[in-house]
Amino acid sequence: MQISELVTRSGVPLATVKFYIREGMLPPGEATGARRAEYTESHLERLTLIRSLVVVAGLPLGRARRILEIVDEPDDDVTEALGKAVDALVDGDAPSDDPSDVEEIYPLASAAMAALGPEFRRPTRHLTAFAQLDDALRAAQEVGMPIGRERLQLYARHIAAIARSEVGDLPMSPGEAVRVAVLGTTLYEPVLAALRRLAHQNLTTDDHSVSGL
């Protein structure tokens, strides 16, 4: 297809398409003449992925580019590729991967892990989510609402069940697995958060009194 059709079908403005090509995020079309180039379905797919990352997931351009690089040249090891991609989602630098003093740097997350099941062993690298857990536990503690061991175990049990079903559905090719994992992490998180708020609302209305549960 010509670039005009790519623009129409993707809904992405011409100037933006050209910008992604200049930035190396979208490959150029195949030249078919002095001023003409041919684009394929894979260009359209790539453009949809870029827009998902930038517009839907709201990632800054630099982080979207980093994820495209991982999709393009994933490690042979899916785990490693997934770890890098999810690290790239988070604000700021990923924490150091040196695990030697993890318990000192992340005391709350370390203590939490010790109380949880095998899905929650301390990671040996890609500590971003571990650092995020430590921050979140500290914030709750600071306002006098620490999360107790029982509550944490209940959270872990249900979240592990959710995560198991998600991982079970992951495609096997590393590039595709990274794409699904990155978008799934970003896009399904707000679904889970909204469902929790809706359940809270319904559970506190009169005809769903707490005692009736």
Add this chain to the structure above:
Amino acid sequence: MQISELVTRSGVPLATVKFYIREGMLPPGEATGARRAEYTESHLERLTLIRSLVVVAGLPLGRARRILEIVDEPDDDVTEALGKAVDALVDGDAPSDDPSDVEEIYPLASAAMAALGPEFRRPTRHLTAFAQLDDALRAAQEVGMPIGRERLQLYARHIAAIARSEVGDLPMSPGEAVRVAVLGTTLYEPVLAALRRLAHQNLTTDDHSVSGL
């Protein structure tokens, strides 16, 4: 205590304490002389709550003030107070509470609710979380990763179990329930998100292969 002690014990700078008093978010101390005022433990608690909302939960000042108003004068009805408080957490205006054309405005969330259990009936007011669910489902659909009925039912089952335990632990007084609900919504959400990412990481490492689950 004097204001200097309030500053020391809260860790909030003097200028910031005075600002909160001027803004009506923190009540003034009781005057004990021309230039002296006495502060109590309840001032310290209030200051901790303000800092939780502004610094820990990261709410803009206007939204923090709105929540303080609800804590101060909650409806007699806990549900109503909770609904208003959680509405105040979200960016932008809360959606209209007119439910007459809900299915037209939020088609994806409406369809999702129809597939789920009694914890997820469509709310009749305070539609913020409902709008959030509709947005999240649409975003997933747009990138070609719609959430199927089975996945949604699995999410709902586990999230409902989490929400039930949280609501069961809620204090009975409306003001205190609002405080706990607002902070719990804001502060425990990242805990759940971090646990999900950690579970993903562990479940995709070699010694926790998917087939072994």
